Structure formats: C-alpha cells, structure tokens
Amino acid sequence: MINTAVILAAGLGSRIRERTGEHPKGFLLIEDEPIIEISIQKLLEAGVTKIYLGTGYMKQDYENFALKYPQIECFHNEKFNSSGSMYTLYQLKDVIKTDFLLLESDVIYEKSALKDLLECEDANCILASGLTGSGDEVFIEADEHHQLLHMSKKREDLNDIYAELVGITKLSWKTFQQMCLCVEKFFSTDLTLDYEHGLVETAKTEKISVLKRNNLVWCEVDDEQHWSRAVSIVYPLIKAREQVPTLVKRNVLLNPGPATTTDTVKYAQVVPDICPRETEFGEVMEYISKELTKLAGHPEEYTTILFGGSGTAAVESILSSVVESEKAVLIINNGAYGKRMCQIAEIYGLHYLVYESAPDQPLDIQELEEVIEASSQKVAYLAIVHNETTTGLLNPLEAVGAICKKHRITMIVDAMSSFAAIPIDVNQMNISYLAASANKNLQGMAGVSFVIANKVQLEKTREIKPRNLYLNLYEQYLSFIHTKQMRFTPPVQTLYALKQAIIETKWEGIHNRYERYSKSWETLIEGINRLGLDYLVPKNCHSKIITSIIEPVHPNYNFNKMHDFFYENGFTIYPGKLDKQSTFRVANIGNITSKDMERFIALLESYLNRIKGGDSNS
Secondary structure (H helix, E strand, O other): OOOEEEEEEOOOOHHHHHHHOOOOHHHOEEOOEEHHHHHHHHHHHOOOOEEEEEEEOEHHHHHHHHOOOOOEEEEEOOOOOOOOHHHHHHOOOOOOOOOEEEEEOOEEEOHHHHHHHHHOOOOOEEEEEOOOOOOOOOEEEEOOOOEEEEEEOOHHHOOOOOEEEEEEEEEOHHHHHHHHHHHHHHHOOOOOOOHHHHHHHHOOOOOOEEEEOOOOOEEEOOOHHHHHHHHHHHHHHHHHHHOOOOOOOOOEEOOOOOOOOOHHHHHOOOOOOOOOOOHHHHHHHHHHHHHHHHOOOOOOOEEEEEEEOOHHHHHHHHHHHHOOOOOEEEEEEOOHHHHHHHHHHHHOOOEEEEEEOOOOOOOOHHHHHHHHHHOOOOEEEEEEEOEEOOOOEEOOHHHHHHHHHHOOOEEEEEOOOOOOOOOOOOOOOOOOEEEEEOOOOOOOOOOEEEEEEEHHHHHHHHHOOOOOOOOOHHHHHHHHHHHOOOOOOOOHHHHHHHHHHHHHHHHHOHHHHHHHHHHHHHHHHHHHHHOOOOEOOOHHHEOOOEEEEEOOOOOOOOHHHHHHHHHHOOEEOEEOOOOOOOEEEEEOOOOOOHHHHHHHHHHHHHHHHHHHOOOOOO
16 A cells, blocks of 8 residues: 655746746635645545645745645655656655655646556556647657656657656656666756656666556646646546536436436536526536537637527527528528428428538538529528538538638538537638537537537628527527526526536547547447348448437337437437438437447347347347
8 A cells, every 4th residue: 555655846947927826836825725735635535644745946945835734744855846757856865665656736636636547556657648739748658568768758758659648647666766867867967857757768677657548537737738737627527527416317418419428417517596687606507608609719810609599499499580581592402400490490480591402411512512603692691500410421521611701601510410529610611600509429418418619700781680589599699698698598407517527528628529529439330230230321421420320120129119229228329310321320429439339239239139039138
C-alpha cells in the first residue's frame, strides 16, 4: 500500500503570472479552492498519509498553506530559478525511504486517476491518456508491452505516439534511487532537466509501464488557454462524475435518437426546483445558446435560438418563420425527413418546389443546379437534410452551399442527425439556418431543439407577417436577447442536462466523437457483411451515423420479434422508413463504443442462427 506522495511545485509559472499575481500556480482558485488543495484532498482520501511538497517560487505561500495539513512537509529547491523539476525531485534522494506517487502541482484530475495507479500491479507506472490537443502536451512512446521508451513535447522526436503524459506517476523507492543516479551525471552542466527526462533515462534499465486511460478527465494549467479549459470544461466534468451517487442501468440505444447518455447527463437533471424566470436559469440558457453556436459558427455572426420541442419543432420554426410568402423554397427530398419538410411547407401554404432524389444514392449536384436555373419561379430558399435519418445518406452541404451562394439562395439545413458529430462550419458552408436537437449527437435528453441562425438573415425576417405563435423564430430570438428567457415555459431539467452534454461534447471534441462513431460503424458493417446481410447507402456517401440494413429473407423473420429479442438483451433497434424496401435501422450515436457494436453483432448472429434453425418464436 502506497501512502506517500511527492508534489512538484517549484515552478515559476511565468506564462500565467498575470492571473496568479505573486502566488504560485497551485493557488489558482476553482470554486474558491486552490487547485493544489483539491489535489491534496484527493490524495488524503486515497489513503496517502505523507506528502512532500517541493517548493521554489514564493515558497512561503506553500509553507503557510502546509500549516493546515500535518501530513505535508515542504522541501525547498534553492536553485528553482535555474533548475528544472528533476532537480527539485532530486532533493528527496536521501529523504524518501518508500514507494510513492509523484504529481505535478498544476494537474487537475478525477479521483479515478489515483485509484487506477494505486491498483496497477506494476511497481513503476506512468499514468497517461489519449491525446487531448490542449497544447504543450508531453507525448509518450511505448513498446508493444506498454513499457516507456521515450517522452517529448516534440512529436518529431518520437517514432510513434502512444499516449499523453498526465502528470501523475507511481515509483518504487529502488527505481527512484536509480533515477537519481541516472541524472547526477547531467547536473554538473545542466540543472534544467524535467523529471520526464529522468524517467526516460531510467527506463533504459528499469521497467516503467505506461497506464493509458482514454476516458480520463484531466488537464494541466500552464497558460490562460489551459485555465479557461480547466474552468469551463474539465473541472465541471470532473465534479459531475464524482457526484454520481450510483450507476444507472445502461441500455444501448441503437435507434437514431434519443441516444444513450452518460450518467453525468442523467444526473444533471437532479437539481433544486427553480423558476425558469430567475436570472440564474437565464444564465444556463445563455451558456447553452452561446456554446451551441460555437460548435458550428462564430457568435458575432450567428446565434442559437432554443425551443422546447423535438427536432421537427426547429425545422418547422425555420420554414414557417423565414420564408416570405411571395418567394419560393426548393426542398430536396431524398428521404422521410425531406418529405416531412414538404409536409410542413404544404400546411403553411408556402410556395415550394420539390427536387426528388433517390434515398440511397448521392445527390446529383449538377442536375440540382440545372433544376434551379430552369425553374420558372426564382428559387429564394433551399432546404436540405444533411444526414437523412431514413437511410444514413449524407448530403454534400459544401457543394449545395456553393450553389446557393452562386444563385443568392438562402440555405436551410436540417442537421438533426449530423450536428455535433460531423464537423459543420455554417459560414464556410453558406448555411443561413440550421436546425438540430439535444438528444442525438449532443448526447443530451429529448425535449430541446434549436436553430443556429445567421444574425443578418434573421433580422431581415422581422417584417414577415407571423404565421405562428410558439414557433416564431424572430420573436423567440428577440425575447431571449432582451430577457435571457424563452417566451414560454422551457423544459428546465432537460436544459440542465443539455448544459452537461455540451461540456462533455467539448471535452471529447467533435472530430474525436465522429472518429468514435465511425469506428462503431465500421464494426457494424464488417459484422453484417460477415453475416450475409447488406445495407443500402454506398460507403462513399454514407454518414457513418445510421445504417439502413436490408431485412433477411426468411419465413421465420419478423422485425417486431427481433426488436423484442434485442430489447430483452439491453439493445434497442429501429424499424425502417422506406415504403418500397424492407429495412431496419441501426444507429451508432450516443455514449457507445465499438465494443457495444461487437456485442450487438454477436446477438444478431445468435438471433439469425435461431430463426434459421426453425425457431419462429425468436
């Protein structure tokens, strides 16, 4: 049992001195608590009874702080101005007599980081994560057995990048002594070595394993960008994770939304009752609106308008609020959701044209432009579904946006099944209005939809005679600008969940999320091909988000019975939406991984074998 820790806190912290003032980085406050104290409290909770605190710059701050904790003993690196972290650690060569945890003072991490290290069977173990892209990272190269080979902040120094250094390491006393011997030869000419250098040198003769945890939430704080990320994303997510009282039964939803959510999103709804007209709740909605905008555009040019309702509410709000009565909207219909936009246009009496395209084939961009140019009525608006949830067909927004720009057409996009997974740049793609919802790739709860609108275009709609009340886009926008409230009662708890989902989306990153989704999709496709099944949309125009699978031709096959079989085993699948083709749909969005998809394929194989064996009750 390890009960000793060393925290390296001698650094100058010059890159964030404007915020820290004359105090060390460890005294940066999150919710009125120094980050060094947050770390120490976690160490004590993990069973650590002795903490050595290596000081340098403004050592008196740490010495005064240590008076609160009898477990802390400060040791000072008098050459902190001209030395690195390895020299600070070296000061303990003859002091430490046991195995210990080594931490950096500016690391913010969740409790599981310590738990994972302490439970690791290896005597020497470096905690690592997947790549965060946060800047100033230390990259790790390891061998096939996950043993340390090299570390560097320069990617080009490594043959292969395996992981990123977190800043928490477990070391045996024997290895620490060897480490000190390894670096002594350098100190005669260079005291600026980092402890990472010492680890790499020691790894040439001692085994030092790399424990990689892709899902670990953590960050270091070296500059203002790091601090902003720590306060707005990392610490709120750590706090939410550590406050989950008990795990919720997990169902794997392979329907195209609502998606499987994290427990932290679920528990974000458990808040004290609050009137949605209070300033505090207005700040929650303002945060949501701004952060949703940032996921696709710049807040100076675009804004996000929130509605209580499903995704269709957002689509209907756009079509009924922004299309002028004397102008025509061209709707691209290559699936059930393009068809739904036609239904909305019909109900509101809009002048609309329909461009029909096959639901399982790529859009013919040249033909689309020819239709626009040949239209007897000037096309002023174009409405398109980005990822057609009927089949998984991905429509080419950039190409369509270029046509709209050329012909001065206002572009309207239903991005319900693509937003927050497939990267979207509303300005680059020439999108004026984009509709999406909380419960798909954002991995939030159902009940909130939203419109990301170009402010200049939105302002032009103020003179349009209202066709609606609840869904009037401009009035909803105007009210929020003035009051930070929705005009009508919002789904309060669902919005708290959405705030948490946005934090988690920002933590994972849209590109990384889409990579995770794509890996699950590849697993699905490999599986159904192996089982002799086929899917509709070709790979080159597939969204890799939802897949329409052709139903097996067998007298014992019945979709409802297959659905129930999966449901009983913790999976939910969805029926197809095509009139002329028998399909069922499998989505790979939400808080799932390729491992979940492997389990699904195994169940699917089991089910197909049962019906082929003559079990009609399957």
